[in-house]
Amino acid sequence: MAEEKPNKPTDPVYDVLVTSLVSHRNMTPRVDVRFLQDKHIQMEAEAAIKVGVDLIRVATGAYADSFLFNFLLERVFKARMDDSSAKNACAQILQEFRAYRDELIREFLDRQIPEL
Secondary structure, three states: OOOOOOOOOOOOOOOOEEEEOOOOOOOHHHHHHEOOOEEEEEHHHHHEEEEEEEHHHHHHHHHHHHHHHHHHHHHHHHOOOOOHHHHHHHHHHHHHHHHHHHHHHHHHHHHHOOOO
């Protein structure tokens, strides 16, 4: 079956193209993930949704981590990027924050609150 044409990114940093397709064997929805190094994987649509949600969750977490790290470094420790002791302190706090965040997510999920 014809596959949906991917939107070609113009940003040279973008190195993953994702296209939808229909399996020629059983006509089920599939997703093709192609890396610009000419490697690719195919997965069932449901698995692709899970990967997509995971990517969004991790990417938004990365922003939160970066915001927290920079806030701690610049506003709490009043330090610069070349201050290795302040950076180490920020990294330790960030590790504790991540563990706390994971614990809260598990608690929220246990309460039947939709996944973040």
